[in-house]
Amino acid sequence: MVFSSLLFLFRFLPIVLVLYFAVPRKARNLILLLVSLFFYAWGEPVYVVLMAVSIVSSWLGGLAVDALRERGNERGAKWALILASGVGLALLGVFKYTDFVLDITSRVIGRQISPLGLALPIGISFYTFQTISYVADVYRGTAAVQKNIISYGAYVTMFPQLIAGPIVQYKTIDRQLRSRQESVEQFAEGVNRFIIGLGKKVLLANNAGVLWDTVRRMQGPIPALTAWLGLAAFTFQIYFDFSGYSDMAIGLGEMFGFRFLENFRYPYLSASVTEFWRRWHISLGTWFREYVYIPLGGNRAGLAKQIRNILVVWLLTGIWHGANFNFVIWGLYYGVILLAEKMVFARLLKRLPAWAKHLYTMFFVMIGWYIFSYNEIGSGMGYFLSLFGAGGLADRGSIYLLYNFAVLLIALILGSTELPARAGRALLARTEDSDWLCIALRGIFYAAVFIFSVAWLVDASFNPFLYFRF
Template identity: 65%
Template sequence: MIFSSLLFLFRFLPAVLIVYYIVPRSIRNLVLLLFSLLFYAWGEPVYILLMLVSILVSYAGGIVVDSQKKKGNEGRAKAALIVSSVISLSLLGFFKYADFAINTVNGLTGAGFELLHLALPIGISFYTFQTMSYTIDVYRGEAQVQKNLISFGAYVTMFPQLIAGPIVQYKTIDQQLRCRKETSEQFALGIHRFMIGLGKKVLLANNAGVLWEAVRAMSYEQLPVLTAWIGLAAYAFQLYFDFSAYSDMAIGLGHMFGFRFLENFNYPYISKSITEFWRRWHISLGTWFRDYVYIPLGGNRVGTLRHIRNIFVVWLLTGFWHGANWNFVIWGIYYGVLLFVEKFFLGKYLKKLPAIFQHVYCLFFVLIGWNLFVFDDMKLGLGFMRALFGGYGQGFVNQETIYLLYNNVILLAILMLGSTRLPKKLGDRLCAALKGSDVAIILVKNIFYAAVFLLSVAWLVDASFNPFLYFRF
């Protein structure tokens, strides 16, 4: 079940909201837990047991860590933390990376070990990092131990952000799990944010995806250079609007239930450097690696060689986190190299360039990165990369390119503008122009959100293309 489905919009979400708000506050976490388990079981009925094991391991680990620290047994507390983390990472490693490891061994040694062909549990990368953040936060004294298993289970399984984030560190919602107050203002804000996400997903990401799939299906040897870049740009927009839409809907749903999740995207395509891009893209993942890997390794407060090591460790893990395939590993190393170059050589010169050149530099390397990211088959990825630079002698443009642009120029313009702050600025100016007339502002906003919702539903009624890209990560 995905948020941009008629089943979720007209059955699941109304049902959970009705039950949530008619029961006493004391059992609302239980309602969230039960509905979240139902949400997960809808697509992964078998792997719900895996999630429950993960919950129990981290719940018990947190209690042991807390009790041993209170007794002054630092060594035993650390041992409990390590055991809990190793079990969580082992579950993730087995189900996500077992076949990758077997394939690698077979390729290196010529052995013929059979693959396990395990289905990837949906959201396992996200909820594993969340459960680990809990035990680490308890060990560091940055969060209180959660002795209520229902509340802890609600945190891990919470359906708004279970499948594709944002990754919610336990310490950021510790108090909200224990005591929160839902308000009508917050609920309305949640509806508005959810509608924005729904529109971004259905009206923008899906249509960008159709364009990308059309280009991807073409013969790369005959693909004009401009057509290849149009296709890659369409994929970049699809990925951004798809994933940021999911985060918008997750944050909006969180508001509906009284939670405030941290932001996950901040207009990454307006960045002027790769460093800035990764401060704006998938913020919750970057924050997780910063807090639990980069800083514990010493961050930038160490010698140059160790600092370089820390950068590459983080980006190797970032790439590997995204998927069990060599293209993700190479993608992670690629960004490690770019960030290393910016940090130690290029950064000071880049800042002296005109802003437009900084933007072009950043977007060029981001698009090349998405080429590495999108193709699991590296041979196909290299073939498409070759087409981007005219490596087949196919020319820059042809009649099909003109036709493609003619039919998609409006879509591409909307995607470009939608990835900037311009729509928000225009909305703010409109509200400023209507200042003094609260009724008019409310009316205009509600008409806009209603229009987005109705257009999205109309698109979904006949849609056959409605994926969520980050489900597979």
Template identity: 40%
Template sequence: MVFSSPEFIFIFLPITLFVYYILPNKLRNFWLMLTSFIFYSWSGAKYAVLILLCTVINYIFGILIGEPEFNDNNNKLRKYYFICAILINLFVLTYFKYYNFLIDNIIYIGKLFKFGLVISNEKILLPVGISFFTFQIMSYIIDVYMGSVKPQKNFIHLSLYIMLFPQLIAGPIVRYIDVAEQIVHRIINPGKFYDGIKRFILGFAKKVFIANNVGYVADYIFNAPQHYNMGTAWLAIFCYALQIYYDFSGYSDMAIGLGKLFGFDFLENFKYPYIANSIRDFWRRWHISLSTWFRDYLYIPLGGNRKGEINTYRNLLMVFFMTGLWHGASWNFVIWGLYHGFFLIIERSGFGKLLDKLPLIIQRIYTLFVVLIGWVFFRMDTLQSSVKFIHALFSFNLSGTSYVLRVIDNESIFIIIIAIIFSTPIYNYLKDTIERTFISKINSIAYLIARISYNFALILIFIVSILYMSGTDFNPFIYFRF
């Protein structure tokens, strides 16, 4: 079940909200945990058992690590429990996500050196959202071990943290320390509920109105390599960049909005990444919950930038190797991660100072160019197909461009323009300007008209998005693969 589906919007969400608000406070967490479990079970009962088993195991280890009565304040024993918990979580992630990748590479190496290896490589289906909930679980275990948080003794509360359906499938990656208090005491009021509905509608529109439409254009070109040329290739990668941004940020907006409906405040996950003025800045704006997770739990423990330039470069490459691998069991994802790590090293080694002296528009063009080329590796399945596509980008060959006219019409052009505009802060700028204009006239007719117009626009956006959702079966969520 995805957020942009009729069964979620018209059945699951209304029932969940209705029952949630008629229940007494002491039963709300149980209801929310139960519905979250049902939500995840939609993807397959056996994987629902998996996430439940992971929850039970980490509930036990959290108490063993954090409660003195179970470890006698023995640091060696605490460390032993901690290592066991981390290894179990990594094993689960590795088995389900990377087993086939590892076996494929072992078989390939065996054939290369004629070892004659015979290894069964039965395809293992990837549980939905395993990268997200595993990282959430590990952040809880690490924080308990480091003493940043106390272990959660209430199983329902910990289950709710791990399985809470708004952010379970594709993030944002929520840390226990950020929601521990909210799990027990949440502020629910009409203002937050309204903000949640508004945020969900805007995220929903991002997904079905923009991401799906530009994604259709991108897929149309990507799936026809015989028609690659300079024009079609640049259009495809540009549309894909818009698709992945609106797809993922739209999901994050819906998740944040849904969280507010139930009283939760999740941290922001995107901050207009395509206006970044460097790759460093890009990673402060893109998938913020993941980049900060790796910063706090890998980069800093490795030494960060505290032990000289060489070690800093090593740490950056390690982090972005893992960032690429986190996204998928493919060498293309690894290359994509190392590619970004390479440019971060270049910027740290002196180029960044030169970049800072250039006009802002040049900085942004450079960053967008680097990011777009990187998306090629992210989008393609193999290194060979990536190289072929990059060759088309710089081929100066425009023959066969008429192919793209089959998919590009006035509607597509309009949506691409809308996508470009709203990938910048112009919407927030206009909204803030209007609010500042009318804030002193809160009881005025003009203010009332502005509020009614805004709410009417939201309703219209929601209706149009529903129509788009109903009119197509093209409804992928890119980050569901991770």
């Protein structure tokens, strides 16, 4: 199930809200666990079993790690950690990467091995990382062990973040799981956040997707303007799709009294690629830093090891996004750029004027998205050459696309900046003395976003969800 659907808005959500607030506090984690299992099972009834195995094994792993450490058995604790993470990683490996490995193997040995064709379990990349972070944190002593499997199950399966993150680290919501105080103010914040996310996903991302879909299906060389318009559309689509989903997740979390960490901070305002990755999918970057980069020695084991560590992290980041060669290249592409920024261009970058920094950043980010979406492009490599003029500069078709989508493009550009939020704050600041004016302004805005989103969902000719596949 996805949030941006009539099913979620007008069946699942109302039932969950009633159930959740009708039961006493003590039973709320149980309700969360049960409705989350239903939420997951809606689209993937069979793979619930897989998730259950992952939950139980990591929960037992946490107990074992804790018990062994209590007795001073560090070695044993380490083995328990390895075993528990190993189960999660093995499931992820089998269900996500088997065919990729078979494909590589058949290329190497020059004989065709038929792929298994296993369907990717939704959200497996997200929940596996959460279970690993839990056991690792118990091992390090940065999180307390969770003895209650219902609370732990609620943490892993919690439907707001189950299928597309943010990747919530156990230690950040440990206390909230044990005792949290839902409040009217927080619930209202959650409502605002959820509706903003819904609008970003349904009104901005889906419409940007229409433009991208038109361009990516074109065959043969296309004019540079068309190619860049298409790539810009994808650049916006993936941002509003994913950050909109994170907003909805954070908003829903707030309704139930949780505070998840932010996952996006205006990434397209970045002045360097390094900065971009501090603002994009923050929970994934943090996870890799805490559970891969630093354990490998980070930057404290000499330059050579640091370079190795950075490349390992980016290789993994790449294939985390998908079992395909283009994701390997995409990851390494960023590894190399980040290394170059760190070691070579750091000083040069600083001296550039602001506009040049942004131009530079967006250029490499967009080329990154080209690599990322490679498998969906009709003309594959030809598209890359088209970006640089292989199909001419512009034709009637590109001018048509430009003015047909002009209003949308302006909305997408503005939406990627802080301007709308700032304008909203400025407007509300002026109405501070009148509650009713403030309520009216907010009410009209949120109701409009909600109602237009419903209109787009009813006429759902185009409602894909990009991060579903990871």
